[in-house]
Amino acid sequence: xxxxxxxxxxxxxxxxxxxxxxxxxxxxxxxxxxxxxxxxxxxxxxxxxxxxxxxxxxxxxxxxxxxxxxxxxxxxxxxxxxxxxxxxxxxxxxxxxxxxxxxxxxxxxxxxxxxxxxxxxxxxxxxxxxxxxxxxxxxxxxxxxxxxxxxxxxxxxxxxxxxxxxxxxxxxxxxxxxxxxxxxxxxxxxxxxxxxxxxxxxxxxxxxxxxxxxxxxxxxxxxxxxxxxxxxxxxxxxxxxxxxxxxxxxxxxxxxxxxxxxxxxxxxxxxxxxxxxxxxxxxxxxxxxxxxxxxxxxxxxxxxxxxxxxxxxxxxxxxxxxxxxxxxxxxxxx
Ligand code: SF4
Numbered sequence: 001x002x003x004x005x006x007x008x009x010x011x012x013x014x015x016x017x018x019x020x021x022x023x024x025x026x027x028x029x030x031x032x033x034x035x036x037x038x039x040x041x042x043x044x045x046x047x048x049x050x051x052x053x054x055x056x057x058x059x060x061x062x063x064x065x066x067x068x069x070x071x072x073x074x075x076x077x078x079x080x081x082x083x084x085x086x087x088x089x090x091x092x093x094x095x096x097x098x099x100x101x102x103x104x105x106x107x108x109x110x111x112x113x114x115x116x117x118x119x120x121x122x123x124x125x126x127x128x129x130x131x132x133x134x135x136x137x138x139x140x141x142x143x144x145x146x147x148x149x150x151x152x153x154x155x156x157x158x159x160x161x162x163x164x165x166x167x168x169x170x171x172x173x174x175x176x177x178x179x180x181x182x183x184x185x186x187x188x189x190x191x192x193x194x195x196x197x198x199x200x201x202x203x204x205x206x207x208x209x210x211x212x213x214x215x216x217x218x219x220x221x222x223x224x225x226x227x228x229x230x231x232x233x234x235x236x237x238x239x240x241x242x243x244x245x246x247x248x249x250x251x252x253x254x255x256x257x258x259x260x261x262x263x264x265x266x267x268x269x270x271x272x273x274x275x276x277x278x279x280x281x282x283x284x285x286x287x288x289x290x291x292x293x294x295x296x297x298x299x300x301x302x303x304x305x306x307x308x309x310x311x312x313x314x315x316x317x318x319x320x321x322x323x324x325x326x327x328x329x330x331x332x333x334x
Contacts, residue, residue, distance in 0.1 A: 040258060043332045047264060048313075053099045054267040054300065058279050059092060060084065060108020061115040062271050067138055067175040069161075071206065073237040073282035074109055081110075084271040086117050086124075088291070092269055093125045095296045101267070106135040107159075108270060109282045113141035122153035132156045136204065140176055142184040147191050157200040159230060160185055165221050189225055200227045237280050259312035260323060261332050267300055275299050277308065277322055286322040 062083045065074050096104060104125045106112045112135055115121070125133045134157035135150075142150070150158070162181075163169065169178040185201070192199055203226050205218055219229055262278040269275055269291060270284060277286040288308070289299035299305065308320050317323045 040332055044259065044261075047261065047332065051264045053101055053297075055101070055265045056103035056105055056267075057092070057096050057101050057296075058105050058107050058266060058268045059089070060110060060269065060271045061089075061106050061112040061118060061121065063108060063110040064114050065109075065111045066114060066140055067111070067173055069138075069163075069173050071172065072109075073280070076237075077109055077282045079109075079270075079283060080272070082271055083115050083117075084273075086120060088273060089117070089121045090124055092291065092296065093121075093128045093130060095291075097128045097130055099297050099300075101130065103132040103134065104130045106133075107279070108268075110271070111138055111140070113137045113146070119149045119153050122150075122155050126154045134159060136161060138173065138176060139181045139184045139188075142188050147184075147188050148195075151188070151192060151195060151197045151199055155199050157202060158188070159202045159204050160226075161204045162218050162222075163204070163206050165217050168217075186225070202226060202228050202230050204230045204232060206232055237282060257315065257317065258332060259309070259315075260326075263305070263309045263312055267296065269296070277320065280326065280328065281322045286320060 062081070063074075063077060063079060064081050064083070065072075068075060093104065106118070106122070112118055118135070122133055122135070133153070133155050135155065136159040139160045160181075161173075163172050164178075166178055169181070170176075173181075189201060191197075192201065203218060203222055222229075260278070266279070267275065268277070268279050268281070273291040274284050274287050275289045275291065275296070276284045277288055286308075288305050289302060291299070294302070308323075311317070311319060312323070317326075
């Protein structure tokens with residue numbers, strides 16, 4: 001009994017152990033198990049008690065994009081398009097540093113590498129002392145001088161959104177070409193080796209079904225080249241039901257919907273300064289504040305955000321517009 005309690009305690013408290021556990025604990029046969037629910041409740045209590053600041057900030061440099069991926073919410077986005085100013089980015093980075101946020105991930109409903117200030121912004125975030133900087137990109141702009149410039153910023157991680165190889169990639173990522181993207185990623189990997197940069201390189205993959213199968217062949221093709229893979233279950237972006245029907249993907253099958261960990265672990269700041277409830281809120285229908293009106297800290301601990309957390313904890317998702325019909329219940333073990 002003592003041994004089991006120690007194992008539970010280790011699982012619940014240590015983020016490092018979560019990578020392997022998350023794979024197992026995402027399986028639909030596991031999430032339907034009462035033991036899973038018991039462990040998950042312990043995990044929720046532990047995380048909620050501990051997290052006073054978000055672990056990560058998603059910062060949208062732009063909502064412009066150069067692709068039309070079939071599963072992306074970009075095509076449904078009605079927000080004005082633009083680029084975050086350098087001054088606003090500096091302000092955000094300063095506040096995140098002061099709050100003790102560990103990760104700044106340059107990502108949003110757009111392609112961040114289209115921002116001409118992207119390298120300057122990454123350098124600023126690094127210089128100000130944010131421990132981990134990263135960008136999520138479709139790799140289309142990773143060529144020529146951009147490769148060295150990106151590595152020279154001291155960026156800690158680059159996540160390339162891939163989702164398929166060859167013709168399957170071309171079918172999903174409309175407007176981009178797999179052969180070019182593949183070459184761009186390989187060039188960056190080579191330059192990283194030659195220059196002995198410590199930047200980690202990951203591939204993002206959308207999972208269409210439960211389980212650990214490499215549906216797209218990406219893992220098999222890339223496993224000896226990149227540092228790892230980031231699996232994301234396909235979801236409906238909060239309210240795009242057709243996406244699931246059209247592309248035939250589905251989410252995990254929990255027997256009871258848990259509160260969403262995003263409300264405790266990640267803050268999402270859009271290019272114009274709006275703070276969205278989560279990264280799926282492509283039209284910001286559930287805004288929780290604006291950084292031109294309040295500090296990031298006050299938004300994060302504000303009445304609105306706390307109310308949303310409280311309703312999620314009660315299992316009530318009805319008054320959180322973007323969450324109401326969301327089919328993506330992110331895993332507390334990730
Ligand atoms: S439940 Fe869905 S929409 Fe709501 S915060 Fe979580 S991922 Fe976002």
